[in-house]
Amino acid sequence: MRIASRIRLLAGLLTVGLAAAGCGGATVDTGTSSAQPSAGAGSSAPAAGGTVKIAINPWAGYEASAAVIAHLLEDKLGYTVEKKELAEQVSWEGFENGDVDVIVENWGHEDLKKSFIEEKKVALEAGSTGNKGVIGWYIPKWMADKYPDITDYKNLNKYAGLFKTSESGDKGQLLFGDPSYVSNEEALIKNLKLNYKVVVGGSEAALIESATQAQQQKKPLLFYFWDPHWLFNRVELTRINLPPYTEGCDADPKKVACDYAELDLDKIVSKRFADTGGKAYELVKNFKWTNEDQNSVANDITNNGMSAEEAAKKWVDANPTVWAAWIPK
Amino acid sequence: MTSQAPPAAPVQAVPPAAPRAAVRPPRWVVPVAGIVAAVAVYLAFRGAATLPHDDDAAPFRFVNDVRAWVDANRNQSPVFLFFVNYVRLFIGGLYDTFLLALQAPGWAGLIGIAAALGWLAGGWRIGLLSALGFASFGVLGLWEASVATLALVLTAVLLSLVIGLPLGIWAGHSPRLRRLLSPVLDVMQIMPTFAYLAPMVLFFQIGPASGAVATLIYSIPPAIRIAALAMEQVSPTAVEASVSLGATRRQTLFKVELPMARATLGLAVNQTIMMALSMVVIAALIAAPGLGSDIIRGLTRANVGLMLPAGIAIVIMAIVLDRMTMSAAARPPYPVTGGRARIGPRLRWAVAAVLVAAGLALGRVLPAEFPEEWVLRFAAPVNEAVNWAKFSWYGVTDAIRNLTTEVLLNPLQAVLTGAPWWLVTAVAIAVAWRTGGLRTAVVAAGCLSAVALIGLWQHTMETLTTVLVAVALTLLIGLLLGVAAARSPRFAAVQRPLLDAAQTMPAFVYLLPALALFGATRFTAIFASVIYAVPPVIRLVEDGIRNVSPAAVEAALSCGSTERQLLWKVRLPLARPAIRLAANQGIVMTLAMVVVGGLVGAGGLGYDVVSGFSQRTDFGMGFAAGVATVLLGILLDRITQGADRRPSPRTSDRTTTRKKRIA
Numbered sequence: 001m002r003i004a005s006r007i008r009l010l011a012g013l014l015t016v017g018l019a020a021a022g023c024g025g026a027t028v029d030t031g032t033s034s035a036q037p038s039a040g041a042g043s044s045a046p047a048a049g050g051t052v053k054i055a056i057n058p059w060a061g062y063e064a065s066a067a068v069i070a071h072l073l074e075d076k077l078g079y080t081v082e083k084k085e086l087a088e089q090v091s092w093e094g095f096e097n098g099d100v101d102v103i104v105e106n107w108g109h110e111d112l113k114k115s116f117i118e119e120k121k122v123a124l125e126a127g128s129t130g131n132k133g134v135i136g137w138y139i140p141k142w143m144a145d146k147y148p149d150i151t152d153y154k155n156l157n158k159y160a161g162l163f164k165t166s167e168s169g170d171k172g173q174l175l176f177g178d179p180s181y182v183s184n185e186e187a188l189i190k191n192l193k194l195n196y197k198v199v200v201g202g203s204e205a206a207l208i209e210s211a212t213q214a215q216q217q218k219k220p221l222l223f224y225f226w227d228p229h230w231l232f233n234r235v236e237l238t239r240i241n242l243p244p245y246t247e248g249c250d251a252d253p254k255k256v257a258c259d260y261a262e263l264d265l266d267k268i269v270s271k272r273f274a275d276t277g278g279k280a281y282e283l284v285k286n287f288k289w290t291n292e293d294q295n296s297v298a299n300d301i302t303n304n305g306m307s308a309e310e311a312a313k314k315w316v317d318a319n320p321t322v323w324a325a326w327i328p329k
Numbered sequence: 330m331t332s333q334a335p336p337a338a339p340v341q342a343v344p345p346a347a348p349r350a351a352v353r354p355p356r357w358v359v360p361v362a363g364i365v366a367a368v369a370v371y372l373a374f375r376g377a378a379t380l381p382h383d384d385d386a387a388p389f390r391f392v393n394d395v396r397a398w399v400d401a402n403r404n405q406s407p408v409f410l411f412f413v414n415y416v417r418l419f420i421g422g423l424y425d426t427f428l429l430a431l432q433a434p435g436w437a438g439l440i441g442i443a444a445a446l447g448w449l450a451g452g453w454r455i456g457l458l459s460a461l462g463f464a465s466f467g468v469l470g471l472w473e474a475s476v477a478t479l480a481l482v483l484t485a486v487l488l489s490l491v492i493g494l495p496l497g498i499w500a501g502h503s504p505r506l507r508r509l510l511s512p513v514l515d516v517m518q519i520m521p522t523f524a525y526l527a528p529m530v531l532f533f534q535i536g537p538a539s540g541a542v543a544t545l546i547y548s549i550p551p552a553i554r555i556a557a558l559a560m561e562q563v564s565p566t567a568v569e570a571s572v573s574l575g576a577t578r579r580q581t582l583f584k585v586e587l588p589m590a591r592a593t594l595g596l597a598v599n600q601t602i603m604m605a606l607s608m609v610v611i612a613a614l615i616a617a618p619g620l621g622s623d624i625i626r627g628l629t630r631a632n633v634g635l636m637l638p639a640g641i642a643i644v645i646m647a648i649v650l651d652r653m654t655m656s657a658a659a660r661p662p663y664p665v666t667g668g669r670a671r672i673g674p675r676l677r678w679a680v681a682a683v684l685v686a687a688g689l690a691l692g693r694v695l696p697a698e699f700p701e702e703w704v705l706r707f708a709a710p711v712n713e714a715v716n717w718a719k720f721s722w723y724g725v726t727d728a729i730r731n732l733t734t735e736v737l738l739n740p741l742q743a744v745l746t747g748a749p750w751w752l753v754t755a756v757a758i759a760v761a762w763r764t765g766g767l768r769t770a771v772v773a774a775g776c777l778s779a780v781a782l783i784g785l786w787q788h789t790m791e792t793l794t795t796v797l798v799a800v801a802l803t804l805l806i807g808l809l810l811g812v813a814a815a816r817s818p819r820f821a822a823v824q825r826p827l828l829d830a831a832q833t834m835p836a837f838v839y840l841l842p843a844l845a846l847f848g849a850t851r852f853t854a855i856f857a858s859v860i861y862a863v864p865p866v867i868r869l870v871e872d873g874i875r876n877v878s879p880a881a882v883e884a885a886l887s888c889g890s891t892e893r894q895l896l897w898k899v900r901l902p903l904a905r906p907a908i909r910l911a912a913n914q915g916i917v918m919t920l921a922m923v924v925v926g927g928l929v930g931a932g933g934l935g936y937d938v939v940s941g942f943s944q945r946t947d948f949g950m951g952f953a954a955g956v957a958t959v960l961l962g963i964l965l966d967r968i969t970q971g972a973d974r975r976p977s978p979r980t981s982d983r984t985t986t987r988k989k990r991i992a
Binding site for chain 1: 384385400403404410411414415417418530534535536613615616622623625626628629630631632709712730731734735739743848849850851927928929930932936939940942943944945946
């Protein structure tokens with residue numbers, strides 16, 4: 001008797017629940033917080049335009065681009081910007097349930113594009129950022145001067161002893177950055193038969209610090225790095241020549257044995273944002289600047305003690321002609 | 330462990346001689362022979378049958394396939410359409426509701442409400458503490474983030490209590506249910522927080538909902554356990570009396586048992602909140618909003634100045650909620666008659682109402698957002714200080730790090746990863762057998778073979794190395810300070826508040842100083858886990874030594890033993906159960922921290938978990954690494970708890986195990 005009444009209650013609750021979602025069950029994009037990304041979800045802020053959710057990936061260049069876009073959205077177009085501290089690939093998942101509207105600097109990720117843009121159709125490409133990006137292995141320049149043949153990957157094993165640390169044991173150390181960065185390092189070491197071990201520094205900051213020390217104290221260092229980056233203006237670095245990139249040589253992540261491709265960095269937005277984002281979407285689509293622009297803002301954030309907002313404001317104040325072209329009419 | 334046990338203490342009754350073995354070899358023979366054999370086998374077979382790590386192992390690919398299936402079917406499969414997605418919606422909605430409710434009164438209003446709640450819970454002191462604490466979130470420039478964190482904590486705690494308390498109360502009445510739940514809760518409690526982030530993303534995707542579920546899983550065990558304990562502690566006579574007066578079961582429960590268990594139930598709420606607070610930070614890795622996001626931001630940029638304010642805000646939130654719930658639980662349920670005059674209930678509520686009204690009224694006058702001018706910014710000086718410390722202590726920190734790494738970590742790791750897997754397993758089984766008997770040995774064998782089967786042998790051994798080194802250091806420091814505190818009341822008095830503060834802090838906060846001083850290496854994780862795990866160890870050791878029966882101490886003294894003899898021959902041996910418990914706690918806490926250390930260069934399983942939720946191709950590996958940490962946790966927990974349960978001349982009293990549950 002008691003149990004029967006409980007079951008009836010449960011059934012009732014279920015019915016209500018099902019009715020709420022139109023009897024079709026709940027798909028991942030059903031939900032209050034994500035239904036209207038640009039219709040003022042944040043109730044406390046009296047924003048004119050609504051809220052834009054920008055993913056923040058963990059490197060200064062990305063933060064610089066995001067800060068400038070955010071500043072323009074808030075200051076010139078009256079939107080509220082929510083910045084979400086997320087790793088690269090995790091950000092893409094946010095397109096599906098509405099937690100992320102914009103990724104402002106995407107490094108390739110052909111597999112994610114295939115899955116989220118072509119198959120699930122929850123995201124769209126929103127054009128180039130104007131930045132050219134390339135990842136590679138670097139050493140401080142003094143090492144290239146001292147050991148001229150070290151820049152060829154074939155000779156790396158000869159010098160492995162130089163790069164030994166307490167973390168890498170009896171192998172040479174290849175210092176890597178944040179665990180979430182685009183990486184072929186393990187596969188490269190294996191497939192090129194290098195006597196090296198990837199040691200994860202954990203962050204962009206760890207790479208910068210090691211590189212700076214390597215120059216100042218003439219310490220050997222082999223590390224993963226990328227351009228655009230302000231560090232190239234401060235520390236002289238030389239790139240190791242890995243087997244050159246050819247179309248498709250990186251198709252299977254486990255079998256990669258070639259250098260990274262030079263990428264045209266681009267912006268990715270969620271489908272919903274593209275449909276309903278209005279001027280905010282237009283601005284994101286129009287955003288395009290140079291590596292120097294990005295480096296100057298990133299440099300201010302990292303080295304000149306400015307917050308991302310302050311650095312963005314400084315750049316915006318100094319370059320009105322550049323961003324004026326991005327503002328939708 | 331027993332091999333090193335000192336000869337029987339002078340005062341202790343001589344244990345009855347074993348009935349059968351008339352002539353027995355000395356006790357050390359078997360372990361020493363075992364060690365010699367293990368070393369010989371290691372030397373003979375070193376490098377053979379190791380299980381080197383392979384990123385592409387079959388179990389990882391299997392999990393990746395499962396993920397691909399879930400990805401493809403999230404909007405088709407009925408399990409998702411009619412269950413999982415609803416759970417996600419419901420919890421997400423709950424979080425939104427809490428967030429709106431907390432934002433609605435504005436910042437001044439919320440401070441007023443906090444003050445009122447503090448006042449109601451524990452008088453003006455707690456009221457003031459709450460008001461200042463909440464105001465500090467604004468001063469730190471983290472008002473929005475703090476409110477989001479609070480909303481997430483409230484969501485998780487509410488769900489934990491709604492599920493946990495009834496379950497606990499039921500378990501308190503039904504020994505069968507308790508037996509059923511106990512192993513499950515054991516696993517939940519030793520499961521490192523990191524391990525269940527990947528499955529959360531798989532089912533609930535990123536965002537507040539999955540953050541809340543992860544927090545819920547982490548914070549529910551104390552709710553269940555302590556509620557069950559509360560029911561057990563209710564005096565049976567009172568229940569008897571109530572039943573014999575003709576009360577129904579429902580009446581007995583609501584009118585007798587629950588009111589009598591009020592204080593302990595309060596403790597359950599308190600512990601649940603504390604656990605939730607330490608988890609919400611980690612949940613930021615899967616896009617849970619709030620303060621955790623700032624801490625992650627600082628960690629990924631190795632910028633202490635960025636994360637310090639968020640760390641402080643979390644600690645303050647922990648202290649405020651801790652004191653508020655503790656004093657609410659300690660209040661007598663009904664006004665005490667007689668004694669000193671108390672403030673009447675009407676006046677209490679009136680004061681609370683005034684506080685709320687004052688806050689809301691101020692909110693009308695003051696700007697809607699916390700004024701920028703009142704915000705204290707200290708990121709720059711903090712970073713300068715950190716740089717200074719890093720630069721000027723570089724020689725010392727670098728030497729400590731390299732010494733530990735070269736002398737302890739690398740050799741041990743070489744042995745564990747270089748030995749054949751069957752040898753390591755055999756040694757683990759032997760140790761487990763000795764400390765806990767057949768059942769523990771079976772568990773050890775099962776855990777290690779499972780680790781080997783899921784393809785994570787090498788990384789598990791690496792993590793085990795780090796844990797062992799960290800535990801050794803933790804126990805060493807914990808024993809020294811614990812003994813010192815037990816012997817000198819003055820020292821104990823100085824140390825106690827420090828320990829109190831340390832134990833309210835969420836685990837993540839400890840990564841800050843470690844990262845600042847040592848950069849991202851394995852040693853960083855060791856350093857962080859030592860400072861994380863030392864306080865409870867000190868406390869347990871101190872309690873254990875203090876609780877040694879005064880009669881035994883007296884007897885030893887009257888036999889003319891010196892202070893040193895007293896410590897080594899009487900106090901430490903008699904405090905053995907407590908010390909074992911301390912070892913157990915130390916190991917479980919260290920493991921949790923070492924895994925979190927994957928974020929700051931600890932490598933091993935923790936790193937696999939981290940890269941598992943940041944690199945899609947590694948998802949399977951990360952998932953498996955989560956499972957492997959749980960297996961490793963069970964293994965270490967069983968071995969050390971087995972030691973606790975092992976029958977000894979002085980049967981360890983039950984209260985110690987009980988204390989552990991609460992701790």
